[in-house]
Amino acid sequence: MPSRTPPETNRRKAPLARYVNYFEVTHNAFEFLIDFAQYQPESATVQVHSRMATSPTHAKLLCAVLGNALRQFEQEYGEIADLxxxxxxxxxxxxxxxxxxxxxxxxxxxxxxxxxxxxxxxxxxxx
Incomplete structure (x- = not known):
């Protein structure tokens, strides 16, 4: 009988959060690409630090999940300015x-x- 590996008892640390105040979304026939960046006003530059590639189906799911989170946020904390x-x-x-x-x-x-x-x-x- 093969031995079983005990379940991991240590929780994994959450990944480091990066501040994002700039992003770009592009797509092709197979995927959506979302670049996350930080605009630096003192130098008028944009520093891209992450890129997410996802399928069109998952991009649509992300849009729905984010929309739900925004509605819940506004219910709890008030309306967000519409930029x-x-x-x-x-x-x-x-x-x-x-x-x-x-x-x-x-x-x-x-x-x-x-x-x-x-x-x-x-x-x-x-x-």
């Missing part, structure tokens, strides 16, 4: 960046003071 109606959405994004670092520091301090803010549990999620 698609702006003359130049990038101008609106850039206008939000000057205090980004201060907002990030405040969020980190709040997470340290209240760890539940860092990893909120979603009680509405079906299991």
């Amino acid at each position: 698609l109606e702006a003359d130049d959405p990038l101008d609106l994004i850039l206008a939000s960046l000057p205090d980004f670092e201060q907002r990030a520091v405040r969020a980190r301090v709040a997470a340290v003071n209240n760890p539940a803010l860092a990893h909120p549990r979603n009680t509405n999620r079906k299991r």
Whole structure:
């Protein structure tokens, strides 16, 4: 009788999260390619750090999952500004960046003071 490998008892660490404020989507007959990047206003450059390639079926599924998450977010936290109606959405994004670092520091301090803010549990999620 072959021996069984015991189940992994150590949890895997979550992959490192990268901030994204710029992305491009392209496609061909077989796949969708999504480049995730960070726009750096001080140098007016874009640094692509990840590319996702997926099938058209999975791209459509991603769109539906993201749409559901956005609707749930807006129900919990209020409406998100619609940048698609702006003359130049990038101008609106850039206008939000000057205090980004201060907002990030405040969020980190709040997470340290209240760890539940860092990893909120979603009680509405079906299991």
